[in-house]
Amino acid sequence: DSGVTQTPKHLITATGQRVTLRCSPRSGDLSVYWYQQSLDQGLQFLIQYYNGEERAKGNILERFSAQQFPDLHSELNLSSLELGDSALYFCASSVEGALDTQYFGPGTRLTVL
């Protein structure tokens, strides 16, 4: 158990819909990262938040957004969903930056029908 929690574990929805994924970091970690993992793309970095502020951005679509709240939990919002958004979404946390060890949560499996 990494100490990072993610909810829900599974999510099934339809094209065009909007969903919210939630992540709670390990106690003491200030950074939260979001990743997308699909069969053909591997593990892709989406975005990082540090202590409530956006710190780094990867290949995140404009339809996706994230935020980190004062209690340090984070949410990833996915809107106007397409079939291709079906994937595993992982959250990771670290003490501070990307050079610190990132501990991954169990993931949310999103299926868009």
Add this chain to the structure above:
Amino acid sequence: EDQVTQSPEALRLQEGESSSLNCSYTVSGLRGLFWYRQDPGKGPEFLFTLYSAGEEKEKERLKATLTKKESFLHITAPKPEDSATYLCAVVDNQGGKLIFGQGTELSVKP
């Protein structure tokens, strides 16, 4: 553009048959290289961090090494429970993100 390439894509071993996984990278100034293990449907589990060429780290049957262009994950006398996908990732001198390779799927048969 930063790139991480892992080989082979898949590796089948008999229990006790030692081997190595390769991670070659092209980055603008390596700041750190990470190895993770991932079981199907689960989140990656941290194994090692290497920061400079010549560095080595060991944990049970696993040993990671780093050169200026690649890293190796050596598996000595593997057991079936070592079966997993092994992921390599790098942080470049921009420092902002982990760039992952596609992984090596290791299968160890008894």
